[in-house]
Amino acid sequence: MCIRHNQHGISLIELIMFIVIVSVALAGILLVMNVTTKSSADPLIHKQALAVAESLLEEIELMPFTWCDPNDVNAASAVSAASCSAGLSQDVITGPVPAGATRYSAGTPYNNVADYSVCQMNTRTINGCDSTGTGGIRDINNNNVGLSNYSASVSMTRIGGAPFLAGAGNDAALQITVTVTGPDGVPVVLDGIRTRYSPNP
Secondary structure, eight states: OOOOOOOOOOOHHHHHHHHHHHHHHHHHHHHHHHHHHHHTTHHHHHHHHHHHHHHHHHHHHTSOOOSBOTTSTTTTTOSSGGGSOTTOBOOOOSSOSSTTOBTTOSSSBOOSGGGGTTOEESSSOOSTTOTTSSOSEEOTTOOEEEETTOEEEEEEEEOOSTTTSTTSOGGGEEEEEEEEEOTTOOEEEEEEEEEOOSSOO
């Protein structure tokens, strides 16, 4: 007696459906991998922007914060902005003192915290912080460091007096805000506080 077993395979319709389902799933996985790979460079851009912001903030905070421009003959003895020579008071946060000072000038370089008060470095705005006309971020020695797609700006706010410095004037401390934006358009913002330390009235 011969027993016949029915053999079942897959039909052409089932095979086509399997191929379609696997193709859709594979396309979704590849799309996720593509987005992940493309976004993996973002932390590098963010880290570079953070490094630029930290460097610029440190550069500013290491500068003297006095009543007068450090080149003023009255700088060591001044106890107020009125004690400074004409045009050399650092009691301003609207630009460098003297007015023609730039970050890279050999004769009148930035030499006080307040000089950086309206500093900008980018590919469109050229001013005291980027006097070369090439735009982008440049180091303290005016060297191109390959960051032409980055921009930086500095702003300052007086925060002296109560409650931060009880008994001191509003101009006794500055909050320094450095903002650096990379090619991804995401700003990195760092704040620092600098108090006037010299001279001590």
